[in-house]
Amino acid sequence: xxxxxxxxxxxxxxxxxxxxxxxxxxxxxxxxxxxxxxxxxxxxxxxxxxxxxxxxxxxxxxxxxxxxxxxxxxxxxxxxxxxxxxxxxxxxxxxxxxxxxxxxxxxxxxxxxxxxxxxxxxxxxxxxxxxxxxxxxxxxxxxxxxxxxxxxxxxxxxxxxxxxxxxxxxxxxxxxxxxxxxxxxxxxxxxxxxxxxxxxxxxxxxxxxxxxxxxxxxxxxxxxxxxx
Ligand SMILES: *Cc1c(COP(=O)(O)O)cnc(C)c1O
Numbered sequence: 001x002x003x004x005x006x007x008x009x010x011x012x013x014x015x016x017x018x019x020x021x022x023x024x025x026x027x028x029x030x031x032x033x034x035x036x037x038x039x040x041x042x043x044x045x046x047x048x049x050x051x052x053x054x055x056x057x058x059x060x061x062x063x064x065x066x067x068x069x070x071x072x073x074x075x076x077x078x079x080x081x082x083x084x085x086x087x088x089x090x091x092x093x094x095x096x097x098x099x100x101x102x103x104x105x106x107x108x109x110x111x112x113x114x115x116x117x118x119x120x121x122x123x124x125x126x127x128x129x130x131x132x133x134x135x136x137x138x139x140x141x142x143x144x145x146x147x148x149x150x151x152x153x154x155x156x157x158x159x160x161x162x163x164x165x166x167x168x169x170x171x172x173x174x175x176x177x178x179x180x181x182x183x184x185x186x187x188x189x190x191x192x193x194x195x196x197x198x199x200x201x202x203x204x205x206x207x208x209x210x211x212x213x214x215x216x217x218x219x220x221x222x223x224x225x226x227x228x
Contacts, residue, residue: 004044005224012221013049019209028209031076031198033219035060036226039067045222046073054078054097054217058085065092078160078217080134087111090153095120097160097198097217100136102147109151118153122160122198125180127173130164138180142187149191158196158214159184163204170204174211 013030020027032050034042035057042053042064051072055061056079065075076095086107089096099105099121112119123144126135136144141159148156159181163173177199185194200208200216208216219226 004041004048006044006048008224009045009048009050009222012218016205016209016216019206023209025209025212026214028200028213029215030222031078031215031217032222033078033201033217034064034223035079035219037223039064041223042068042073043071046071050222052076056080058088062088062092083107090119091116093119095122095157097122097215098124098134099148100124100126100134100144102144105144105148105151105154109153112153118155120157121148121154122158122196123148123156124160124162125177127161127176127180128164128169133162135161138176141180142184145184145188149188155193156191158194158198160198162201163199171207171211174199174204174208174213178212 016030017027029052031052031054032045033054035055052074054076075093076097077089077093078097081098081104083104086104090108090112096108096119108119123141124135125138125141126133127138129137145156159177161177163170177197181197188194196215197213198215200213202218202220205216205218
């Protein structure tokens with residue numbers, strides 16, 4: 001049986017809010033990335049004060065979501081999406097960060113149950129334009145956003161990225177993401193929901209915060225290293 005180190009979690013949350021104070025900005029939402037962690041660990045992390053959890057693998061996530069369905073956790077899907085997974089994703093999640101093609105967005109909208117509010121989505125951007133990496137090319141972001149905005153059951157919230165591993169380069173990538181969101185907001189001034197930059201992980205979240213991240217996705221710094 002594994003246990004969460006609540007001290008780790010509290011320390012990280014305190015660090016995030018200190019950094020935000022130093023920058024004079026609003027603290028970003030901490031999305032706890034709980035892939036490989038058990039439902040029990042998620043429950044303990046929830047008790048330590050975390051409310052938003054991010055999952056990469058659908059089946060693993062569905063098991064945890066059903067075990068924790070009496071809690072008020074907000075679930076975010078952050079992994080690659082195959083089209084045969086869209087139904088379960090839009091039935092069980094509140095957010096999807098990894099939309100990078102219209103077909104997936106359309107299926108999520110079509111399949112979103114009527115009794116749920118619109119699904120919050122971010123467009124995943126391949127900000128370093130790496131070969132064979134998920135995400136839309138930055139140049140194609142506006143046209144994908146315009147298409148997504150026509151879908152009734154999803155609400156476009158902003159952009160997400162996973163930059164190249166090199167942390168010194170990440171600074172530049174995060175800056176490009178911020179510029180891309182500003183550009184999108186300028187092109188689509190009627191879309192008031194475009195308020196999200198999902199960027200920054202355990203090794204680079206301070207840089208992402210400096211560039212205006214509104215959601216940081218943290219696994220290792222909250223839960224310790226993943227061993228599988
Ligand atoms: C695993 C993962 C994270 C968290 O990574 P850490 O380095 O453990 O903080 C964040 N975002 C995505 C998309 C991930 O797959």
